[in-house]
Amino acid sequence: MDHMSSNLEDYLEVIFSLESVNSEARAKDIADAMGVQRASVTNALQKLSQRGLINYQPYNSVTLTPEGFRTATRIVHRHKVLYDFLHTFLQIRPEVAEDTACKLEHHIDDESLETLTKFARFIMTCPRTGKDWLEAFTRSCNDRGTCTNCPECIKSCLERLDDKCSGQP
Amino acid sequence: MDHMSSNLEDYLEVIFSLESVNSEARAKDIADAMGVQRASVTNALQKLSQRGLINYQPYNSVTLTPEGFRTATRIVHRHKVLYDFLHTFLQIRPEVAEDTACKLEHHIDDESLETLTKFARFIMTCPRTGKDWLEAFTRSCNDRGTCTNCPECIKSCLERLDDKCSGQP
DNA sequence: CAAAATTCGTAGGCTTATCTAACATTTTTT
């Protein structure tokens, strides 16, 4: 009884979003956002209410409880980390990245998510990688894996290395 | 009726594995591998059979049809790509990586999977990254994000760059 | 070869999540 289904997580995420944007979450809007019938929403709201995640009174707007807010925030965070990785690093088109992040967010474990965050940060901050390295990856994707201009790339890398480390011992 | 559920994908994967290892897949072994009751297996086998993915005759071993084999191979490939990324790049412990790959494999889209493969290959083959860069990432994880020995790391990187590019124009 | 043990299938029930249809409440319009 303690484990949240992917489905309820999705509802909570939508409520969080609607509350942020519209400052209230109405059942109709939840139904539209989820692409389901209103009856399904009522059903979900009852379950979320039972778990103490939302304040729910029939015929009224829904709001998140403090606990619901914490849970929603955690899910949104997972979503963001995955979306950023897919979009910024793998260069996946926004709609696809959005869609995939929406599915993966329910299944990735905390350790992997945490490490993925660190990995992304490391790529951007390590003098050996960074933005131009990522661009080199994009080029290599378009060139079907053959990275054709290594010398030039390495030259710009060396410049970056010098820049980044001029302040270090 | 055309879309495979995560569940059936898991069954197919287990059958594929048992067929590889034992050269046959018996219902009992499938039940054990999946951690479910035999009745659930019977149910799943009937569905897979209806879809033409397995050859199923009551009281006989199960085998994959050519179509089933193709589908299973695709799923196993997804699993492997995800596992390798989690384990080799993010350094996630084998059991956790295994477990997470098992869940994510049902939800990642083809484009992201394909690009993830390229990304992993690029990290290993680009002169600017490779094995020692990955080790630097691991150290930075243990040091809580502060990469302390940049100068030394950069030195070994430069050596690698020279090595890798000595044959290039 | 027949009894015992193992394996397999069927029947019926539970849960989650969805839908449609009908009914109830609230809001908007006239």
Place this chain on the structure above:
DNA sequence: AAAAAATGTTAGATAAGCCTACGAATTTTG
């Protein structure tokens, strides 16, 4: 304020998956 429209709930059906319990088929063993 009454009628119309929009919104929300309830009831009943469906589908996927799982379970237990029991009976059927196959294998193993004495």
